[in-house]
Amino acid sequence: MSMMIDIVSWILLLSGGAFVFIGGIGALRMPNFYTRVHAASLTDSMGTILILAGIMLQAGWSLALIKLLAILVFLLLTCPTASYALANAALLSGLKPDAKTLSPDDKGRPTP
Amino acid sequence: MELLGLYNYWVFAILLMVGFYAVIAKSNLIKKLLGLSIFQSAVFLLYITMDKVEGGTAPIIQKGATDQIFSNPLPQVLILTAIVVGISTTALGMAIIVRINEAYGTIEEKELQDQNRDP
């Protein structure tokens, strides 16, 4: 039984790590700001859920489980909110989500 | 592998001097202050590097666990207080910069010196 739990938690941890890593690549390689937000925020939530679930299986019934649950709940509340607020602020400031206009750099020039 | 044990000290030296470079070479006062805060962090890193003991754990004694090795608590105490003091003193520096900006209209060292030379 404990073997099963170990295997499940390993799978969860590894797939969580994979999600986090893919999100990192997306945030680096995507062509403009909105696509980067998309790549970063979705994988962030998924990776958080998987990794913390994997740790929870290792923790078993203890105080640590409650702390992990609290971390999960607060991260799931704040991360999407921060991404939403960021994208909203960028939109309000006039950064157009058009595929042709790539995000301007600090001086307002479009980047290739 | 033997030399990797010194990597922390090398990073300390580099960070110290990166901060110092910002203080002496940059003209913007806020940039100087950020450099000072990097300098400060380098010192924190030096102290915390010294507290680590191989195979040790943080100096919080667990009930039931015996013959654990603990890292050195003393550097941690010194740095713990220094971090809070650091942000307070940085804020004081920022306050002075804000007043300089109100009085002279600039926070660039160069322009401040020019204003002093020919009032």
Added chain:
Amino acid sequence: MIVLFAIFLLTLLVISAIAIVRVKNLFVAVMLMGIFSLLMASTFFILDAADVALTEAAIGAGVSTIILLSALALTGEHERFATANRWLPLLVVTITTTTIIYATFDKPRLGDPEAPVHQHVAPWYLQNTPELIDIPNVVTAVLASFRGYDTLGEVFVVLTACIGVLFVLGARPEDAPKPAKQQGLRHHLIPKVVGRLLVPFIVLFGLYVQFHGDFGPGGGFQAGAIIATGIMLYAVLEGETAALKAVPSSLLMAMVAGGAILYGGVGVAAILLGGNFLDYSVLSSNPVDGQHLGILLVELGVGITVCGALLSIFHAFAAREHK
């Protein structure tokens, strides 16, 4: 294995520090400072300093970003001059770095248990804490009891820095015109709702860190910073005036001074009861209980002062902004 983590994190630390110095836009520099602080906290944690990592987390994640940004809002965010003469400073810095690195070859390696630091007073603290003070967190024991003088000094430095900021920036004039524009986050309903939900939890967690500091990582310094962050979040969401209504500036002044007085008062009480200054053993009939009581009160004093000082500094900057 863990050492490899530390090496990786330290390399990222160097990259971010160089980026902070090179970047032209000061706002970007402040953002990179945030990353620098996150990396610093992870490094501290990996090097076994959980209490220090918690302090860096509490300060670096919220308070320092907010204070730096409110200063930037008052001064402008662009560095206007490139470095004029960069070769002389670079030369000085390179020579000094090389000298320091040369000097490190005589230092004990990371984690060497034979290093001189570990031979002096630290083993005594580790050995005698369970018997003399009987709390699990040795860092808290050293901070509040064995080296209580140091900490008292640090608290007074925070108090002095706060007084300095208030002198330099001036208290808010009573007849200052009320800011006409609506304060707080205007365009963002969802962050406002979620943020409002988080404020009580942050303050609650701060109280947990304050009173759990004897048993796990935590204590007055961290708790003060976390609670101050919670109230700053409220100020960011609802506008600074609303936050001042919740925690008025007279209360803040009382907190800043009161915490320091509480700390000193515990020391004086120890003298009056026949012990030395800050010797908590005489506070109760049982010396160990006396230590517990003394540490609790002293940490409370630290927490109150730090929280009050950080909030006063924040309000001092924010009040300038609306003039």
Added chain:
Amino acid sequence: MFFATSIAILVTMALALARAVMGPSVYDRVLAVNMFGTKTALLLSVVAYLYGRPDFLDLALTYALINFVGVLAVLEFFQNRTVSPDLNKNDDVR
């Protein structure tokens, strides 16, 4: 397995740092800082288990709670800076 996961998180931190240094717009940097904060919370919880000291989850909890505050402060900073009239007409968004 904790080890493999923490390596993935560390590499992602490096990628996020690259994004923060490269920019190009300021929003990209804020995004990178936000990502970095989440990754730090995850790394701290994984390393706490790697060390076998689950009582250090408090650190990750701190980041889960207050990392958000920095992003909101940045938003307020932008909002007060960009007071051009054509931006204010978007008030009905809320």
